[in-house]
Amino acid sequence: MNTIELTVNKRSVQHAIEPRTSLADMMRDTLDLTGTHLGCEHGVCGACTILVDGVPTRSCITFATACDGADVTTIEGLDDDDIATELRAAFTREHALQCGYCTPGMLVSARDLVMRLPTADEQAIRIGMSGNLCRCTGYVGIVRAVTSVIEARRARAIAARPDAGRTVLGPAGSGHAACTASQKLAPVKPIAVDVPGAATPLTIPDFTPSTVMEQQFSVAHPPAKVYALFDDIAAVASCLPGATLTGTPRPERVDGAIKVKIGPISANFTGAARVERDEARLAGRIIGIGNDQRSRSTTQGEIRYRLLPENEGASTRVELAIGYSLTGMLAQVGRSGLVRDLAARLVSEFAGNLDRRLSGDTTSATSRAADLNGISLVFGLLRDRAARMLQRLSGRGDAT
Amino acid sequence: MKPAPFNYERPRDIASALSVMTGAEGTVKIIAGGQSLGPMLNLRLVAPDTILDITAIAELKRADVANGELTLGACVTHADIEDGRVPDVTGGAMQRVAADIAYRAVRNRGTIGGSLSHADPSADWVSSLTALGASLSLRSVRGIRRVAMKDFILGALESVIAPDELLEAVHVPARAASARWGYVKSCRKTGEFAHAIGAVLIDPEAGKARIVIGAVEAAPIVIDDTDALFGGTIDGAFASRFDARVADRLLSDAGIADATDRHIHVAVLRKAVAEAA
Structure with missing residues (x-):
């Protein structure tokens, strides 16, 4: 276990966690911020997408320890965010969700696109949202919602910020002052069970090779x-x-x-x-x-x-x-x-x-x-x- | 879907990282953004004793140009390149490659050094940096050695990096003003690993080219005799003389037996050549 410090939704939090704990598990299990959803747990579905130092990251394949000192915003922290507020209204209006499982990740990715895309180009929006999978609503309503928010904001002369305001180099969440100490953590190794033939079946079946x-x-x-x-x-x-x-x-x-x-x-x-x-x-x-x-x-x-x-x-x-x-x-x-x-x-x-x-x-x-x-x-x-x-x-x- | 427990080290300088690599008990795996290693750890396909996080090492986030050569530290991310937070000597070629890697959330953490060390044949930097003529600095307690990209990948997920070596920096030569660039990949779904990649750097004035066929599930095919691909000479009309039969034969020689696979690779290469024209 190792104590790390994060700013989560503008609140400073300190917790002792194992190095193998993902940022997503820390949000859900330690901080009870269950709005961050886990789908595939290997960086494919996008449901766990949250903001780290202001930019979207996959929290299921990012270790919390690696983000020591970082600023984290989950869906719960976007209640008062301008863009997220407009997106929620647009998602409701365009019927951009049904079961809602993918929605927290969708909103985080959509917010990033609204900030970064200069125009509401449908191709760019579809590509930009392609890392977030929806299995029930489909993407038409989602794309319409994102389009409408980009159009509305550009019409109000709010310019795009293609780099989302990031100025430092390296992985989002890394490189904070609090991170620079070398830390050695006590190993918690499972006892190796190596019984020969333990998993061996009694009969060897026929099969058709793929x-x-x-x-x-x-x-x-x-x-x-x-x-x-x-x-x-x-x-x-x-x-x-x-x-x-x-x-x-x-x-x-x-x-x-x-x-x-x-x-x-x-x-x-x-x-x-x-x-x-x-x-x-x-x-x-x-x-x-x-x-x-x-x-x-x-x-x-x-x-x-x-x-x-x-x-x-x-x-x-x-x-x-x-x-x-x-x-x-x-x-x-x-x-x-x-x-x-x-x-x-x-x-x-x-x-x-x-x-x-x-x-x-x-x-x-x-x-x-x-x-x-x-x-x-x-x-x-x-x-x-x-x-x-x-x-x-x-x-x-x-x-x- | 949780990784097996591991020790975790996050040193602040390269010397300390190297001493972890040589001094730690058991297996050590370096992590940067963790966008390739993270899924493998979650699936427990990889279970190292120690994870060495190199992202607190400031030297590995350098980005500078000297004598026309760009040097990027291993921990520079795809998004850093996409957004132009680092200098460019390739006339926008690297920026375009970076912008099409996986998804933005992945690009915000995934690094150029991590992608190369992972040595996935379908990774964008593996093919594109080979065509751009890049080289890599590999550091160990024994010193630094420089390896050309074309000699770096040995096979699927296998590179020349020794167990005690750390990929420290990527060096990219300036692209000549007359050199044309084309980069095309085929993905069935946006952002997934490519099934075919064509990366071409063609200089019609110098009559030279570097041409790479990538995503062949093995080391990329670097075409030695590029003239043959364009009917014997490379000049301003190169695109109209692209010889698909030569490309198809090179793929056959590389052991790609499936005619459909070869067809896709040739079509993608043709598109890359057309883009360069």
């Missing part, structure tokens, strides 16, 4: 030898970057974990897999499910493989189809492309490791698979790109 990637490569070994390697679950797992096994793997159940990392995000999926083999077709399937407790995310994945003889059985073409589905917080971040990029890098690393392992290079395959480290993957990617670029450039004879 994304499937195909890879194929050839190895200079006969299909029977390659097929034997696929029977060695520990060897296959060692080719999967970041994968570790717990206990003795059996075809009907393999317990283990896979660690993945994208920038600052790291997840450790703990789970189980089962192995199906079709000896006649030299094909098989590994199907698994895992949970990451910290991000409360679940992934299901499968590796289908098929081995085809080449060069009259002297070598083998390995065809892989790798599919996965992801649910939970990780998926909710809404950037499927980043996850796909990671999965693509993972698949190509796996194929490369498998190829090396089959060629007898067990040491490098194992060490390379130690962790799905973003950097090593990126270097892998860069290497591929550089190789492609050289191929392309060499045709023109200037590979510099």
